[in-house]
Amino acid sequence: MENFTVKEGKTMAIISYITWIGTLIAFIMNNDKRNSFASFHIRQTIGLTVFYVVNIFIIGRFGGYWISGPISLILFVFWIIGLVGAAQGEEKKIPLIGDLFQDWFKGIA
Template identity: 75%
Template sequence: MENQTVNEGKTTAIISYITWIGTLIAFIMNTNKKNSFASFHIRQMIGLSLFSLANSFVIGQFAGYWVTGAIGMGLFVLWIIGFIGAIQGEEKRVPLIGDLFQDWFKGIA
């Protein structure tokens, strides 16, 4: 990826990792002038947010607190990996599910 593209989209990419509100703000910021680096990280965070919601409401109803907590900690680790990638200016996919997020949400951001 070009250095200029990364520099232009880095702030938006970092904002996308600040809760779901940050993801929404980053999405809005990226609508006028599309930046591929920012779009990559927005898609990653949309996927992590949806998995987190599913963990809280769906899995939490059936599996109990221990399983929900363990999955939540795993999602937090994936969030840290994505956030560090945005800070370092890398398109680092979160392990295991990052490729799915890029495929599922390719038309969104």
């Protein structure tokens, strides 16, 4: 990836990891001028958000919080990995599920 592309999209990539509102803001900012680095991280964040919502509202409700608690902790660690990757200017995929996010949301960002 070109250094200019990373430098230009780094702010949007970092903003995308700041709650779902940050993801929405980064998505809107990235619509004007598509940046592949920012798009990568926006897709990762959208995937994490979807998994988090499913974990809280479905697994937490029907499977119990003994199951959803550890899953939330794992998702938090994945969020940290993504945020650090964005801050370092790397396209670091989230372990285990990052490829899925890139495939599922390739048309979004």
